[in-house]
């Protein structure tokens with residue numbers, strides 16, 4: 694059966710990769726390819742943190758910090774927040790001791806300026822493993838359904854999709870009965886703006902890491918566990 698074999702291959706990929714030191718891992722890909730979902734699978738396998746610049750920014754917006762105030766309007770329009778602000782936020786996060794064995798950067802770097810900053814920042818740290826980059830590929834139509842259908846439980850953070858993975862009762866979390874919410878930037882209009890930003894600013898970042906060589910592409914349209922297995926196998930090869 695497809696699901697069983699996907700689970701089996703996820704298990705063996707996890708076993709093969711379980712012993713390595715993961716180091717810094719970049720998950721690259723357009724909005725909605727599943728970077729966040731996949732990062733959570735890798736966190737489970739290695740016990741290293743997921744560092745999502747989108748989550749860090751949303752947390753700043755919720756807490757009403759200075760960074761949050763500067764970022765909110767840009768985020769609501771689907772535009773990128775300035776490099777300098779995001780780089781500073783990442784630099785602070787990378788000082789935390791939980792990043793010692795590695796971490797997954799999700800949604801960063803998103804511009805060549807951020808990529809150059811990161812390469813320099815990590816290059817200056819003795820003993821750090823070189824960055825490896827995984828690019829997740831998903832077609833435009835699939836991305837549109839994933840983004841515009843995405844609903845999130847504000848309590849337990851479970852992610853649903855009204856087209857692809859609906860809750861049992863429309864608009865209600867299966868686990869705790871909370872009313873599901875939609876991210877304010879998950880509309881079609883904002884999605885199109887985010888795709889434009891991706892094509893013009895982030896696609897060159899993928900090329901940058903492709904040229905550096907410690908890079909692999911994975912098919913993000915498969916079942917979630919099979920994508921995780923593909924990513925883990927790619928990481929094991931790149932760190933092998």
Ligand code: AMP
Pocket residue numbers: 724746747748750767768769771772773774775776779799800801802803804807878887
């Ligand atoms: P995400 O959750 O990764 O889709 O990010 C949501 C929004 O946060 C993006 O549309 C941007 O406005 C902002 N953002 C997240 N990461 C970055 C980044 N690395 N550089 C600039 N803006 C970012």
